[in-house]
Amino acid sequence: MLGTGCPLANEVMVACIQPLKPGEEKYSFTAMIPLNAKGVTLLSRKSFEYAAVSKFDNPLSIDFDENDCVLCFDDVKVPWERVFVHNDIHMASAQWHAIPTHVYQNYQCQIRFAVKMKFLLGLTRKIAETNGIIAFPPVKETLGQLAAEVSIVDGLIEAMEVSGSMHGEYFVPSKQRLYAASVFSQQLYPKFINSIRELSGGGLIMLPSEESDFANPDLARYITRTQKSPVTDAYGRVKMFKLAWDAIGSEFGSRHLQYEMFYAGANMVTRGHAFRTYDWESAASLVDKFMSSYDSKTKAKNS
Numbered sequence: 488m489l490g491t492g493c494p495l496a497n498e499v500m501v502a503c504i505q506p507l508k509p510g511e512e513k514y515s516f517t518a519m520i521p522l523n524a525k526g527v528t529l530l531s532r533k534s535f536e537y538a539a540v541s542k543f544d545n546p547l548s549i550d551f552d553e554n555d556c557v558l559c560f561d562d563v564k565v566p567w568e569r570v571f572v573h574n575d576i577h578m579a580s581a582q583w584h585a586i587p588t589h590v591y592q593n594y595q596c597q598i599r600f601a602v603k604m605k606f607l608l609g610l611t612r613k614i615a616e617t618n619g620i621i622a623f624p625p626v627k628e629t630l631g632q633l634a635a636e637v638s639i640v641d642g643l644i645e646a647m648e649v650s651g652s653m654h655g656e657y658f659v660p661s662k663q664r665l666y667a668a669s670v671f672s673q674q675l676y677p678k679f680i681n682s683i684r685e686l687s688g689g690g691l692i693m694l695p696s697e698e699s700d701f702a703n704p705d706l707a708r709y710i711t712r713t714q715k716s717p718v719t720d721a722y723g724r725v726k727m728f729k730l731a732w733d734a735i736g737s738e739f740g741s742r743h744l745q746y747e748m749f750y751a752g753a754n755m756v757t758r759g760h761a762f763r764t765y766d767w768e769s770a771a772s773l774v775d776k777f778m779s780s781y782d783s784k785t786k787a788k789n790s
Contacts, residue, residue: 491746494531494554496522501558504583507576515579517572518565526563531556535739543698546730548739555742587659593751594660597644597668600747604637604679610731611683617727618690619717629682636675643668666760669751676747680735691732694725 493499502517520527536552539545572578583589611633615621647660647668684691693713700706701722714721734740751757 488557489555490529490558491555491750492553493522493556493558494529498522499558501560502572502582503579504589507579509576512574512576515572515574515576516570517579517582518570520560520563520565520569524563524565526561528559528561529556530559533738535737535742538738541698543726544729545733545737545739547733548737552739587654587657590659590662590665593665593669594647596751597640597647597665597672600672601637601640601644604640604675607679607683607734608633608637610734611686613727614683614687614690614731616718617716617724618686618688620686626686629686633679633682636679640668640672640675643671662764663761663766666757666764669757670754670761673748673751673754673757677744680740680744683731683735687728687731690724690728691736694728694732 490499498519498521500517500519503514507515522529532555534552534554535545535548536550536554539549542549572582612621612630615626615630620626643664647664650661650664651659652661653659695701695706695710695714700710710725711721714724716724719727732740735744752760
């Protein structure tokens with residue numbers, strides 16, 4: 488359905504990652520297909536980079552838009568040497584989970600997510616400073632909560648590495664910690680973005696339309712009078728809030744919100760991974776061990 492980055496790629500891996508049941512063998516198909524093959528069509532969404540006005544006005548979307556598209560296959564011939572799985576539901580699943588493919592895929596995503604959250608946390612602090620509210624106790628409390636959550640993301644990555652294991656000659660991060668991180672990050676991102684919006688207030692939208700407004704003396708005079716901050720001039724305030732808007736409010740920012748909520752799968756999928764990979768036996772044994780340490784007086788008397 489969603490091919491992120493495909494408009495910039497040479498080939499695409501087509502596979503089924505969802506569990507398949509007997510009778511669904513025809514869906515157990517994995518192959519590498521050139522994107523210039525006859526019959527392959529890419530229906531790309533609007534390019535945010537193409538629509539960007541300037542580096543000043545769209546500092547993120549002008550350089551970091553990873554375009555998404557729907558891939559359509561209309562009688563595409565796939566040579567057998569490019570097919571890895573065919574009519575085998577067990578192999579279709581094993582290619583992701585019997586070997587650590589799915590773990591490696593999502594481990595690097597969590598590292599990307601950690602860097603992104605650290606950037607957004609720094610942006611949030613600068614917003615509070617620019618708005619002159621950094622000293623307010625409720626603002627410090629909010630920033631402290633956000634800082635703790637970013638530290639949790641970092642801690643989960645460290646836990647994946649510390650509690651990982653060897654798969655032959657390769658090191659594999661912990662599945663249990665990885666899927667806990669996936670569940671947590673999906674819930675964290677929209678909440679985090681909303682906190683940034685609350686601290687920003689109207690500053691996110693009370694902005695000149697374009698950088699060129701500063702070149703107009705009449706407009707620049709009004710911008711200077713209305714864009715005030717205790718830590719920077721009008722140009723610095725507008726520049727910072729243009730960045731903030733591109734990060735969380737523009738089409739680029741909105742796409743990232745949707746992406747972070749669903750890139751690892753629907754919530755029920757990531758929670759399912761967490762359920763399957765958790766050491767339930769170890770947890771239940773703690774309960775059994777404690778319960779075996781005592782009995783009722785009635786039972787002891789009857790025995």
